[in-house]
Amino acid sequence: MLPEVTRMRIKIIAKKPACSNIDDENCRECQTPCKSAAKTANTISNQICEAKGANSPWIL
Amino acid sequence: MDSEAHDLFTKIEEGLDPFSLPPGEAREMVLGLISEGIILSKVDYPRPQKLSPKSLCLIVSHACNMACTYCSLSKATVEGKLMSPETAIRAMKWLIDNAPGIKVDVDFFGGEPTLAWNTVKAAVDFSKEYSKTKNKTVRFSMSTNALGLTDEMLDYCDENYISLILSLDGPKAENDRCRVLKDGRPSFDAVLPNIMKVAQRRQRGWYVRGTYSKGTINFSDSVIALHKMGINNLAFEPVVSNVSGVAFSKEDIPVIREEYEKLARYYVECKKTGVPIKFYHFEMDLENGPCARKSAGGCGAGAEYLAVSPDEKIWPCHQFDTEKDFCLGTLGDPPTQTVYDKYTIKNHLTGKRECPDCWASYFCSGGCIASNKLQEGDILLPYKMGCLIQKIRLEAALWVYSELRE
Numbered sequence: 001m002l003p004e005v006t007r008m009r010i011k012i013i014a015k016k017p018a019c020s021n022i023d024d025e026n027c028r029e030c031q032t033p034c035k036s037a038a039k040t041a042n043t044i045s046n047q048i049c050e051a052k053g054a055n056s057p058w059i060l
Numbered sequence: 061m062d063s064e065a066h067d068l069f070t071k072i073e074e075g076l077d078p079f080s081l082p083p084g085e086a087r088e089m090v091l092g093l094i095s096e097g098i099i100l101s102k103v104d105y106p107r108p109q110k111l112s113p114k115s116l117c118l119i120v121s122h123a124c125n126m127a128c129t130y131c132s133l134s135k136a137t138v139e140g141k142l143m144s145p146e147t148a149i150r151a152m153k154w155l156i157d158n159a160p161g162i163k164v165d166v167d168f169f170g171g172e173p174t175l176a177w178n179t180v181k182a183a184v185d186f187s188k189e190y191s192k193t194k195n196k197t198v199r200f201s202m203s204t205n206a207l208g209l210t211d212e213m214l215d216y217c218d219e220n221y222i223s224l225i226l227s228l229d230g231p232k233a234e235n236d237r238c239r240v241l242k243d244g245r246p247s248f249d250a251v252l253p254n255i256m257k258v259a260q261r262r263q264r265g266w267y268v269r270g271t272y273s274k275g276t277i278n279f280s281d282s283v284i285a286l287h288k289m290g291i292n293n294l295a296f297e298p299v300v301s302n303v304s305g306v307a308f309s310k311e312d313i314p315v316i317r318e319e320y321e322k323l324a325r326y327y328v329e330c331k332k333t334g335v336p337i338k339f340y341h342f343e344m345d346l347e348n349g350p351c352a353r354k355s356a357g358g359c360g361a362g363a364e365y366l367a368v369s370p371d372e373k374i375w376p377c378h379q380f381d382t383e384k385d386f387c388l389g390t391l392g393d394p395p396t397q398t399v400y401d402k403y404t405i406k407n408h409l410t411g412k413r414e415c416p417d418c419w420a421s422y423f424c425s426g427g428c429i430a431s432n433k434l435q436e437g438d439i440l441l442p443y444k445m446g447c448l449i450q451k452i453r454l455e456a457a458l459w460v461y462s463e464l465r466e
């Protein structure tokens with residue numbers, strides 16, 4: 001399923017840094033990863049930046 | 061990407077200086093990708109300077125109404141203590157008073173939190189009112205085995221937007237291997253009706269969380285079977301254990317890879333044909349993810365994520381409950397800036413020796429420090445099996461992402 005070409009594409013995508021759309025060094029609006037994964041090993045792949053918007057009352 | 065481009069990127073990976081490329085299409089493409097920050101990007105990731113508790117795991121119960129054989133809290137659950145409503149309120153007040161941001165997150169955890177239902181309600185009722193006076197928004201979740209989940213509890217959870225994380229390890233045979241009741245009887249038939257109730261009444265704000273182990277290594281079948289039963293929100297995690305017959309070894313890695321790949325194909329098929337499904341670890345958003353600073357801060361344990369146990373002790377996270385050397389303080393004597401600094405510095409990508417050069421580092425940040433401690437004896441040494449599985453899982457998630465984007 002993951003031929004070499006896809007692996008390469010993956011590597012390139014993966015090397016892209018996470019977003020840099022906030023300036024506030026102490027911004028803490030997005031969820032804490034393990035917390036949002038609710039007791040799973042740390043993963044932030046499914047996190048979204050919440051500095052602007054994302055005001056749902058639901059954690060999940 | 062054609063094979064020429066593939067060879068070129070491989071050489072760049074191996075150290076070829078892209079600026080030494082001869083003029084032409086390839087050079088233009090590579091330099092373009094660099095200037096857009098897509099490849100070879102360098103980011104600075106400063107550590108947060110301030111004490112910044114943002115999310116709390118309230119371990120409201122050291123008691124449980126089940127006796128799962130792999131329970132990580134079994135040491136703590138022996139004495140079966142429940143958190144008092146007063147303690148929960150003090151913990152919430154401390155968090156709301158000290159959180160630097162607007163959003164504050166809380167998970168009710170155990171043991172089994174429904175056994176301390178009055179404490180859960182006291183914490184929620186207090187926080188709703190108190191947070192208004194401090195201009196904060198508190199969001200709740202509860203991790204439960206669903207055995208004692210009543211309609212009254214579900215109504216209250218709906219009214220207060222309490223997300224539910226429901227434990228189930230698969231269909232009957234797989235679930236009942238480890239998830240058993242106090243008297244040793246299987247739990248599947250007892251918990252399923254409550255789980256299906258949640259699945260039927262909620263669009264969002266819940267998922268079923270399973271654990272797979274050596275004995276249930278074909279977990280993609282479990283996920284697919286649950287999905288076919290109408291459970292659309294799912295997350296499955298590898299067990300972290302040293303027990304033989306439960307723990308994974310290197311030889312299991314090819315099977316685990318096949319399992320994620322099989323699940324990824326099923327997932328893409330569902331998404332492409334409009335069948336609703338959410339597998340937590342395949343839900344990836346590369347465009348709107350958290351900033352680099354957040355990514356490098358990892359899970360935040362001990363820095364922005366803390367746990368409080370029924371005896372009012374504060375821990376770096378729920379997994380450290382009862383690990384005396386890791387106790388950060390108590391609600392009466394809360395952690396100081398110095399204590400925070402210790403963890404903010406340690407639980408950070410740059411503190412984990414093997415991680416900063418890893419391709420997955422923005423998504424993993426050096427893994428779970430509790431698992432690192434348990435398996436490698438050092439919170440800064442990535443747990444080897446976890447590291448391998450993390451990369452496999454992320455590759456599958458990236459494949460899903462690229463398939464669904466096209």
Ligand code: SF4
Pocket residue numbers: 412414415416418419420421424425426427442443446447448450451
């Ligand atoms: S995948 Fe492994 S090496 Fe990479 S960041 Fe995670 S723990 Fe570190």
Ligand code: SF4
Pocket residue numbers: 034035039040041042359360361365376377378379427428429430431
């Ligand atoms: S140490 Fe592990 S269990 Fe604890 S918050 Fe971090 S990732 Fe989660």
